[in-house]
Every structure is written in structure tokens, then in C-alpha cells.
Amino acid sequence: MRRHAVIMTSLALSLALTTLATGCSREKEKTSPEIPNQFCWSALEKKTVQPLMPAGNKISQDIKSFYFTDHISRTRCKLYVDGRYAFGAHAKFPRFEEDVDWSWWEKYKPDPVLAGKKAIVWDTGAASYLPCKPLPGAGPSTATRMELEIFVAGSGNRNDRKALSHLIKQFTAFAEKHLTCA
Known part of the structure; x- marks a missing residue:
């Protein structure tokens, strides 16, 4: 009988602690x-x-x-959450005339977007x-895009x-507005 009471008390205590711990973890959800x-x-x-950012402090x-x-x-803007890279926007004028080569992104199965x-x-x-051939003094003179x-x-x-998709459209419109292209 006493053994049954000890088991029941242990079970009740375990259940109470589990419930308490679960409640605490929900309160502190990041x-x-x-x-x-x-x-x-x-x-x-x-x-x-904002919704793309990871949880953190x-x-x-x-x-x-x-x-x-x-x-x-080139220029960049990077956001870090708790010291870890979370988001980046990058802009650059390539120095060479090579074609745009996005073949290495094919493994990510990209979708087309109407921008630029x-x-x-x-x-x-x-x-x-x-396309953007900068005016003299407004960007790298060898750039074409x-x-x-x-x-x-x-x-x-x-x-x-x-x-x-929405963000790249915004970023492209911003660049078109703020660049001085010939």
C-alpha cells in the first residue's frame, strides 16, 4: 500500500513538473x-x-x-541577429563584360520575376x-549593368x-531611381 502511494506521489510530482516546464517554455518563446x-x-x-528574420534578441x-x-x-547592407548573418542586400557594377551567369543558382530551381x-x-x-552605363563620375566607367x-x-x-520577389522588385526600383545611368 505504501509502495503504491509513493509511486502515485512520484507520478503526480513528475506530471506537475512537466506541465510547469512546458508552460515556462511557451512563455519564453523567442x-x-x-x-x-x-x-x-x-x-x-x-x-x-521582418517576417524573414530569425528569432533572437x-x-x-x-x-x-x-x-x-x-x-x-559594390555596396551591401547586412542584418545580423545575435551576431549571426540573417539578411543581406548587395549591389554591384561588375568590372567585366561577361554575361550574367546565374547557372549556379539553377540547383535552387529559381522562378522568374518581372524586375529590371x-x-x-x-x-x-x-x-x-x-542595364546601366554610369555617367562620368557616377560609377565605374567600365560597367554596363x-x-x-x-x-x-x-x-x-x-x-x-x-x-x-516583392523585395527584389523594390530593390530594383530603388536602384533605377537612385543610379545615374547613361
């Missing part, structure tokens, strides 16, 4: 930190990027000016390019393609 109102040259909508930004010369042919001259999206990123890329270090969820 969310993603809020993106600053001004981020990535104000080229992208915060409401579209602190967000930081590493950004270069959206400015190009003969000596500065050509654009594609896959589960963790998007890219576009637009601007390439734009967005990467997210998230879930790789196919549902992210809609958001990434």
Missing part, C-alpha cells in the same frame, strides 16, 4: 527582434523583411553607402540586373519566395 525603421538605404519595406546592421565611383563598384532586365527568385534569395542580390538565412521555406 520572436525576431524588430528591424530598425531606417535600414538598407530605406530601399526595402520593413513589413516585408538583438539585431545589428552593417551597411555601406549606396554610392559608386571608378574605385567603389531579368530577375529570379529561389527559397533563400533573389537576384536581378539592369548593375547586379542586385538579396539573401536570407532563414528557413528556406518556399513560401518566402513571394516576399523575396
Whole structure:
């Protein structure tokens, strides 16, 4: 009889502790930190990027000016959550005349997007390019196009393609508006 009481007490205590621990873990479920109102040259909508961010406590930004010369042919904006890369927007004027080669992204089964001259999206990123021969003093004189890329270090969820398509369209429109092309 006493042995039965000890077993029942142990079982009840175990059940209570499990319930308590489960309740605590639900209360502390992490969310993603809020993106600053001004981020990535104000080229992208915060409401579209925010859901792509991983859970964490602190967000930081590493950004270069959206400015190009003969000596500065690329720029970037990166967001980190708790020190880990979470999101990036990159723009560059390639120095050579090679064709746009996105063949290495084929393994990600990209979908086309209507932006710039050509654009594609896959589960963790998007890219576009637009013709742009910079005017003297407004970018690398050897460039003939601007390439734009967005990467997210998230879930790789196919549902992210809609958001990434929207973002590459925004980024391309921003670049077209802010670049001085001949």
C-alpha cells in the first residue's frame, strides 16, 4: 500500500513538473527582434523583411553607402541577429563584360520575376540586373549593368519566395531611381 502511494506521489510530482516546464517554455518563446525603421538605404519595406528574420534578441546592421565611383563598384547592407548573418542586400557594377551567369543558382530551381532586365527568385534569395552605363563620375566607367542580390538565412521555406520577389522588385526600383545611368 505504501509502495503504491509513493509511486502515485512520484507520478503526480513528475506530471506537475512537466506541465510547469512546458508552460515556462511557451512563455519564453523567442520572436525576431524588430528591424530598425531606417535600414538598407530605406530601399526595402520593413513589413516585408521582418517576417524573414530569425528569432533572437538583438539585431545589428552593417551597411555601406549606396554610392559608386571608378574605385567603389559594390555596396551591401547586412542584418545580423545575435551576431549571426540573417539578411543581406548587395549591389554591384561588375568590372567585366561577361554575361550574367546565374547557372549556379539553377540547383535552387529559381522562378522568374518581372524586375529590371531579368530577375529570379529561389527559397533563400533573389537576384536581378539592369542595364546601366554610369555617367562620368557616377560609377565605374567600365560597367554596363548593375547586379542586385538579396539573401536570407532563414528557413528556406518556399513560401518566402513571394516576399523575396516583392523585395527584389523594390530593390530594383530603388536602384533605377537612385543610379545615374547613361
